[in-house]
Amino acid sequence: MSSYLLDVTNFMLRWLHVIAAIAWIGESIYFVMLDNGLKKPKAEEDRRKGVFGEMWAVHGGGFYHNQKYATAPDKLPDDLHWSFWKSYTTWLSGFALFVILYMANPSFYLVNPGSPWQWAANMSGLEANLVALAFLAGGWIVYNELCKRISPNMDRDGLLSIAVAVLMVVVAWLSVHIFSGRAAFLLTGAVMATAMSANVFFWIIPGQRRMVKAMQAGETPNPLDGKRGKQRSVHNTYFTLPVVLLMISNHYSFAYANDWAWVIIALLIFAGALIRQYFVLMHAGHNKPAYPAAGVVLILLAFGLGAPSLSGNDGEATAAVTSEPTATAEQQGAEVDEAPLARVHSVMVERCASCHAAQPEHPSFSAAPAGIALETEAEVEQHKAVIQQVVASGYMPLGNLTQMTDDERKLIAAWGSE
Ligand code: HEC
Structure with a gap:
């Protein structure tokens, strides 16, 4: 209330x-x-x-x-x-x-x-x-x-x-x-x-x-x-x-x-x-x-x-993904192919949904911040573009309060990009 x-x-x-x-x-x-x-x-x-x-x-x-x-x-x-x-x-x-x-x-x-x-x-x-x-x-x-x-x-x-x-x-x-x-x-x-x-x-x-x-x-x-x-x-x-x-x-x-x-x-x-x-x-x-x-x-x-290609943060994320040898990219691709959305979704649930939910656990919010709930796979898919942007720039999770790892950020960056 x-x-x-x-x-x-x-x-x-x-x-x-x-x-x-x-x-x-x-x-x-x-x-x-x-x-x-x-x-x-x-x-x-x-x-x-x-x-x-x-x-x-x-x-x-x-x-x-x-x-x-x-x-x-x-x-x-x-x-x-x-x-x-x-x-x-x-x-x-x-x-x-x-x-x-x-x-x-x-x-x-x-x-x-x-x-x-x-x-x-x-x-x-x-x-x-x-x-x-x-x-x-x-x-x-x-x-x-x-x-x-x-x-x-x-x-x-x-x-x-x-x-x-x-x-x-x-x-x-x-x-x-x-x-x-x-x-x-x-x-x-x-x-x-x-x-x-x-x-x-x-x-x-x-x-x-x-x-x-x-x-x-x-x-x-x-x-x-x-x-x-x-x-x-x-x-x-x-x-x-x-x-x-x-x-x-x-x-x-x-x-x-x-x-x-x-x-x-x-x-x-x-x-x-x-x-x-x-x-x-x-x-x-x-x-x-x-x-x-x-x-x-x-x-x-x-x-x-x-612009994303010049901004430092995004550059790092992209570099981290593209500097991987092709073999790794393929490996990653294989994993991502398997269930790309499901893996991203599980990261979202762990790192984002405490705030981004219809009824957030986080006591500061009475509704999903920015109107974006990230609880279901459909919601995650729907907001794909903006999720990739805010995660790559480091803006989300806010203050990295939920301690998202660099590997998870790479996963989000690689999601659907192959
Ligand atoms: C501690 C709470 C919290 C966590 C955790 C969090 N967010 Fe947010 N998020 C917010 C708040 C508050 C806003 C609204 C801020 C604003 O207006 O820019 C927001 C805004 C957003 C927006 C809209 C940004 C825009 O430019 O309109 C997106 C997309 C988003 N978050 C994605 C995520 C993703 C993806 C994660 C997990 C990786 C995440 N958030 C984790 C609190 C959180």
Whole structure:
């Protein structure tokens, strides 16, 4: 029952998370589009009022006239619209999901038993949870310090962008080494997503509040507050597409169960930022297809690295099978011919069915994970392709909790391949 409740909570939190993120990112994209698409105001009167740009739009049967002030209007209205709950809701629901999904089962969702670092491979569940929290907090602290130290007056933002890009590659590399594949993708995305929400919480909104307060007191607002809000908001713009890409990547084991996972993450981040750049420029009236084209090249490169023949893990499995002399292959073939499915099936029952059953023995699951039960020969046959993929990549059994042997992996790889 408790795992059923967990499933329901997960389902509803995920819904909330996706909706809040759509609203937040949608608004962010809208405002960048608005900002970049502003035209000089036509009416002399508007210019005199301090309007610096305007946009006319038609949407949902209505006509809209947005105006942006160079600094601020003479008198601020009382009913100013603020945007922050969409951001906070996205982060809070995302963090809650991380807690019930990953932190509730850290030993097989967070720990990377294949880590080249002993301390990471041998972490207890509690340690893994603490390391994950430190990873998120540390990511924000380092990012924030880079911003404050490299471009405190917003005059070295170009250099800062390079530093942030390098930081993300380091985050990807570290997370892949410390955490299991799926968690590494998720946590790299979560470091960026945390920076985005923290930018809103610690800098953008407080800066806007100070500006409004100054104006209400009849003083000139500190222009640095506005510039800093813009700096962080620009970072958020380029984070949006990569974050979403990383958040959905955890359904695709070829991306993360792979020796090149950190390079794949870095390529996906840069691809997302390049594609975003296309739209930023397009809304300012420049059509630069080279940006998305470069993004697509990076994505193709990432998927090239993820392809089974190149990825290290699968390479090992294939090498192990193909390096056998032909005689052995024939021998194996003979055995496999005898009852290929029956042998694979017995391995599945022993190594997989404690989780992959209609009613799993494993206390964490109330139903077959990923909807895949592996109890009967028919079920095993039905899922053949994906079984071979997840076993070859080492992703399954999760955390190798059921201690599948290398011989068994070879058997699965050789199954039906002759
Ligand atoms: C400790 C529990 C556990 C064991 C043991 C286990 N799995 Fe899984 N398996 C899971 C969970 C949880 C998921 C869902 C994770 C996800 O969404 O990626 C999953 C997902 C899968 C998927 C779907 C992956 C995808 O990309 O959609 C396949 C296929 C699979 N397992 C096969 C196996 C095979 C084959 C074995 C035995 C060699 C095995 N599993 C052992 C828990 C387990």
